[in-house]
Amino acid sequence: MHSGSTGHDAHAVEHGRELAKRVLSGDWRSLARAITVIENDEAAADALAAALYPKTGHAHVIGITGPPGSGKSTIVDVLVKVIRDQGMTVGVVAVDPSSPFTGGAVLGDRVRMQRHAGDAGVFIRSMASRKQAGGLAPATRDVIRALDAFGRDVIIVETVGVGQVELDIMKVADTVVVVTVPGLGDGVQTIKAGLLEIADIFVVNMADRPGANQSVSDLKIMLTLGGAEERRRRWKPPVIQTVATAGTGIAELWERILEHRRVLQADERMGRSHDRLRAEVVEAVQHRVGTIVSEQMSRNGSMEPVLAAVLRRELDPRTAASTIIAQHFK
Amino acid sequence: MHSGSTGHDAHAVEHGRELAKRVLSGDWRSLARAITVIENDEAAADALAAALYPKTGHAHVIGITGPPGSGKSTIVDVLVKVIRDQGMTVGVVAVDPSSPFTGGAVLGDRVRMQRHAGDAGVFIRSMASRKQAGGLAPATRDVIRALDAFGRDVIIVETVGVGQVELDIMKVADTVVVVTVPGLGDGVQTIKAGLLEIADIFVVNMADRPGANQSVSDLKIMLTLGGAEERRRRWKPPVIQTVATAGTGIAELWERILEHRRVLQADERMGRSHDRLRAEVVEAVQHRVGTIVSEQMSRNGSMEPVLAAVLRRELDPRTAASTIIAQHFK
16 A cells, blocks of 8 residues: 555556456456556556455455465366466465565466466456565455455465465355365364364365365364354365366366355445454555555654653553554544 | 653652562562562662662573473573583573463463472573563563672573564573474575574584474575674584483583683674673663653644545644654753
């Protein structure tokens, strides 16, 4: 999220609106450019996001996560083919929070692109953690919105499931798919507790390996043990087996995703979306207030005496924060 | 960080101040209780932190991180013995961001405690990500401060080095030690770029294994390639070999830590501490403003029309945030 005076720069606003217009008209290159503007949090990002936002809310967002080596990318590739065969358009966002470089990700793009090259119904983009000052999850959310406004029917977000950032990214999805494989470490143990709670569908990939049935029943037991969350009242997460390299089970995965989409009743969807948007606004306020406070401190302004007292250990950071809020927030 | 009206509750303030007094008087049980208050962000946390803060700034904080299985815990155990042999007191904080449970960590405590049982010069505490609403890194920082105010000479923070949270935790340390072992995955590759940049000392543990010399020279090459940061001007991170299970190399590690402490010139230390405290105040302001905005939205207050417009897709979240700030932040 871009903040500060340049955000109100007339040229940047004009540029953002123009770019949004071209994205909404279906221009592929403008979409790629718009995503870069969002990723790099350029001056035009605010106006661009504002102009795209009213046109969002159409796409179904699928999150796919799992440990490295579980075959997520192959699943995504085959799933894209299944979805395209039904005439729907797809956007894919591959996020690697552990990498500060886009190098590997970009290479991955090229390898993938070969399969879907020339198919205007598939748009693939990789993201890494290099540039997103506001955080990778908020940037991913805005990239998904750009793809949504562009008119994609289905958007797939793929990430490696190990940390908090990945969990935050998965929270933007309507349907969360968690992938594991038989005999990977402790197998089911590799699925972090946080993921278990937000998963809507489990996939045991490489199900032709020994131990696949064991993994499935382990997962089912874990699901029984982990008390049902509110959102699970109408939906019991299925556990399905796939061999993505042979294409086996991916059609079933897609069926289950569509089923989950239907089961997500309108009111439930509204509730989720309400909670998410509320959290997003709060987060954006926090981010901008942080920028304002940080800038005022650097400028030796009204907050400097407070910071100086903290440095002299006369005032602790918590009390300093309360003081600043009392002085500046009404 | 505790926020909201209960933070000003007279009883909580009194309780926090009383607890701080007992911690400062050297009462071991009160220290344990104080850490729990901070961890759970209880009502007394603000007053407690405020009362402890003026007494901090004495301890040298060592951060130790590395991939799972690199023998960090053993290094910490032996290092504690080396430090105790020199008559200094030690506090150890073991942080596991990947675990939502304290169970495993607490078990680890017990195993460790046996070695140092009955030694009042060693205080060991584990933390997991279960309860810290304000984030694990800020909670760790406040726990370190409690140990510092209690009078510990050296505080060791140990964490598994895989994600952004671990990186944030390491940033609270004066001296960052990154541990690796020969032949672990791609060895040196397992050290994330972010860690490489903040490391002050590298340890190749299990150096009796094949490939140890290769790991050392790989690390040295990597250090040459990764352009020197500002803080490195006076300090070139050494790479040392240890066999922690046999105690080999840990005395050298301690020597290097002391050397780094000396090299961290007074002005440099002040600069780092200034930057960190500034960031901490900004973060605390963000956290509290987030709580205020979130509460006002839930109460159907002045922010409700803004949120309603976002839900109708008439207003995007970024513009909504700017509107709220314009209305409430002066």
